[in-house]
Amino acid sequence: NAGVTQTPKFRVLKTGQSMTLLCAQDMNHEYMYWYRQDPGMGLRLIHYSVGEGTTAKGEVPDGYNVSRLKKQNFLLGLESAAPSQTSVYFCASSWNTEAFFGQGTRLTVV
């Protein structure tokens, strides 16, 4: 039982490049979330999904897109990366009780 798995764990992008972060969960959870965490800050919600085929904006959605084509996967896309998107990205999934978090993806945009 892997829980929540994020791919990749580290990535360096050049400004303007695109990439997709993958989050996979094996707990059959309906809800999935993407957060970013900047140094010394709490987690901020980017986008979330309440079920397969649904997505919604969180607190800081600009510059990101998401898709939930399969229940177990939640993808976060950066179409044109900017240095301001340098951050640690966390994915989480939940149902009725606690949320489970992945170990994070450290993204640097140069």
Next chain:
Amino acid sequence: DAKTTQPPSMDCAEGRAANLPCNHSTISGNEYVYWYRQIHSQGPQYIIHGLKNNETNEMASLIITEDRKSSTLILPHATLRDTAVYYCIVRVVHGSSNTGKLIFGQGTTLQVKP
């Protein structure tokens, strides 16, 4: 979503109880109080949650005031490994009209000292 207020930092002696306060004066009747912690830069870890009754599990106890406007997380015998950032969050649990979003504040940095 109701907001929470926590002190930015606290110290605790190893082996003593750590009491972490949280104010959530605008909490709604269907919102639960959740506590998570984040050690170093790992993903947040669930600790405990409750609606209006006090709760206890193997990690901690949660005391919620009768008016539900504040709560306290208690780590009964803090160890050095409990040094972390602790987040208090209020959240509508699924099955209601909300989405179960978890909105994090700044949290409390707990430093457990030898």
